[in-house]
Amino acid sequence: MTGVSGDLTRLSLNQETIKQWSLPELAEGCVKAGVPGVGLWRAPVQEYGVEAAARLIRDAGLAVTSLCRGGFFTAIDPTERAAALADNRAAIDEAATLGTDTLILVSGGLPPGSRDLTAARERIADALAELAPYAADHGVRLAIEPLHPMYASDRCVVSTLAQALDLAERFPADQVGVVVDTYHLWWDDTVAAQIARAGAGGRLASFQLADWITPLPEGVLLGRGQLGDGSVDFRWFREHVDATGFDGPIEVEIFNPALWARDGAEVLAEVADRYRTLVL
């Protein structure tokens, strides 16, 4: 296996892809499959215990490539805003404990009754200004993830890589970066130019993969496809990202109940196979 797994050196498995696995199963499964990195989510990590999770992953020899997620910065109500900032500081602490330098941000949608996208985006900038220095002090970079425009009202008013960079570039590059996730960005004909812009500015904090498949399910949250099952040209993306000099982890993050119903090791073997065939 070592020879074959050699080309998996950049692969990271986001734990939501195989959410049927407990954290110990995740660690064991990744070690067995030769996958050297994992992307973690706050809720299962908190449930297991942050310190214990950090030890488990470290003892397995795995890298934590990102923590999902901070964000939800768009509330107008001062109490809600204060709570969001406090929760993001806790997320930064957790990222630091886990030993990852990347906290992924889902920035938040429109508050109830609001139709002002511009103002919501400005409130994100305000929150970043408060949090970025705190994150930097903890060795953590905030990574703004542009989400597909279909999430603009309820999850994230940052819909394109250009918008994410417009926000990130107001702050030092080592404090605020961006996420390139194929699921969210594949349709955009300006994405190659924006990936180059991100790379030139040292803003490329995370590279995530999922495929685009249809029909979309109700609520459009859990309809991501296994690599190769949909419309995304992964090699195209990887080549554009690599062309910027990026040599960081490539994280597979798929939310799909069909994958969650299967044997985890089988799903991970399939991910690794598709990664070798379609991404490298």
Next chain:
Amino acid sequence: MTGVSGDLTRLSLNQETIKQWSLPELAEGCVKAGVPGVGLWRAPVQEYGVEAAARLIRDAGLAVTSLCRGGFFTAIDPTERAAALADNRAAIDEAATLGTDTLILVSGGLPPGSRDLTAARERIADALAELAPYAADHGVRLAIEPLHPMYASDRCVVSTLAQALDLAERFPADQVGVVVDTYHLWWDDTVAAQIARAGAGGRLASFQLADWITPLPEGVLLGRGQLGDGSVDFRWFREHVDATGFDGPIEVEIFNPALWARDGAEVLAEVADRYRTLVL
């Protein structure tokens, strides 16, 4: 009612908004409500008879503001492409018979197995080159509608107003224009600049309204909201469109089973009310 309905002079009802109505009910309902325009769809018009539909709408004193739809230009297979072109010529003939100068185009998604968005967009340009002169000879302008990016794989690889204009601008402005539909474009922070670009180039062929509401239903086709029920700032859009000098019809096109289950006249009264309050 005349005084109140006076401000409805630019309002057009797309027939899919109240699809429970037959064409005669549509004509009668619009006349009663003081709505002077209708947007029509090919299937119900064909079922009724194109000539008969044209006479019905004309005799009611209504304007046909657009016909939906031509397009689906992205097939690779030559037989499929020829069939699509023939069908679009038929759509142009029908538009001319109905007396509308605007044929709305839904350009088509990725062919099965293809992941090449750029090539698909080029095939759209090829089809426009064949069809635009034919349309012009019939007094019809082709109107490229950018669809929300969530339709990029299966319905329309033209996802932004900028992309639509990039395509349209390869042809004379009186032959190929673009559609501004709030449902598809509301999330885009470049849309104000692109509306100005469309106006400056004389490309603004159609202005359509629907609101963005969540959660999206399975398949994401029938989840459009009544004006005011969602996230769209309609006055913002109308003011930007009008600022270009556009004074054409403002067409309400909502696909929503909840509206189809109600009394048509009640729905139209609500549309007119929301239009007065939120758009004007």
